[in-house]
Amino acid sequence: MRADSTMETFRYADPAEVYVANGIKGRRNNMAYRRFETAAKAIRFIVEDLPSSRRVGTVMEVNERRHYHQEIRALYDSEAFPLPKQGDDVEDAA
Secondary structure, X not given: OOHHHHHHHOOOOOOEEEEEXXXXXXXXXXXXXXXXXXXXXXHHHHHHHOOHHHHOOOEEEEOOEEEOHHHHHHHHHOOOOOOOOOXXXXXXXX
């Protein structure tokens, strides 16, 4: 399924589960798990709060469908994204 067709049917208000690679190889459980009340909050966390080195291995699951890095970024960049983004409404301090 293409990312643009996913965005047409994607429901940002649905709950989401996020699995983040912890970056430590050789450990038995190398994924951190986090649940979000909405997919929009999960997407914002992934894009704005995770270091770029950890985003690539991150998986978001919404309604039993997995979304990977490029699709998550496309959902964040979509005009349909319902939350304020980092940098929105922020004025330069200088």
